[in-house]
Amino acid sequence: MSASEESPHSGAGERITDAEHAVMEVLWDRPRQTAAEVCEDVCAARGWSLATVKTLLSRLVQKGALAAEPDGRRFLYTPLIAREAYVGGESRRLVDRLFGGSAASLVAHLAESEALTEDDLAEIEALLKELRA
Amino acid sequence: MSASEESPHSGAGERITDAEHAVMEVLWDRPRQTAAEVCEDVCAARGWSLATVKTLLSRLVQKGALAAEPDGRRFLYTPLIAREAYVGGESRRLVDRLFGGSAASLVAHLAESEALTEDDLAEIEALLKELRA
DNA sequence: GCTTGATGATTACACCTGTAGTCATGGCGA
């Protein structure tokens, strides 16, 4: 595999954890939000307090995953890494770990374990057609 | 998706960590091995000591992921959860977290990010044909 | 000016994880 894995995903080196990921999703959906705004989106769903969100935001800024743009007394947070990059990285990690790096094996597994609905199959087929075209 | 996600993976409730997973792989490959034997397979690759492997084995037994069958003074360890179940669970977790539960989205992402080689595509196509047949 | 509320920074803390050392015990060779 020769996975050097030293490439910066658009500036972020450190690993984004699960809780942090929830915060990222909110900001990917709509960038430039304050801590309070982010909290409005996730605190209820995850049972968090505003303090928790602030901690996560800080850690994400530290990790270089978020930019904190000063706006008066507070900050507007914006993702520095693209969702694409993150999703891609995580997917690759899974494929490497569990399927020996073969994405096709993943698909095969999903198919065989019936994780794919008829609609999924159709969608994938269409996608493949497009790709091979 | 209505993911109740309470389904037992053949008896294992707790989450298997990364280091533990490496041990599981060895035992999935060949069950009923002693700690020393497992170590022969992973210690070199991961730079572990035998002690580390023993700890991981213990934790896995605790978690219900391994059975420890007494064999004289030592134990022979054997997976209690099928690799299929583990891989399936992990895959589903990823799909749920990053692709809103849509496996097709995952495939689409892999395809678009060029994580799929021409061979992969061919393989998947063949697979689909088989499934739809 | 002084209080108050909003807000980021700092600190806290328990649990998990990776990694390993030490201990107790029992079989086996000398």
Add this chain to the structure above:
DNA sequence: TCGCCATGACTACAGGTGTAATCATCAAGC
């Protein structure tokens, strides 16, 4: 028989993670 080695159990400990309280500070209102 006696000490040694193999082996699992127990203990350890640093760093990461989830979750949050507290602190310092500043803007705005009284």
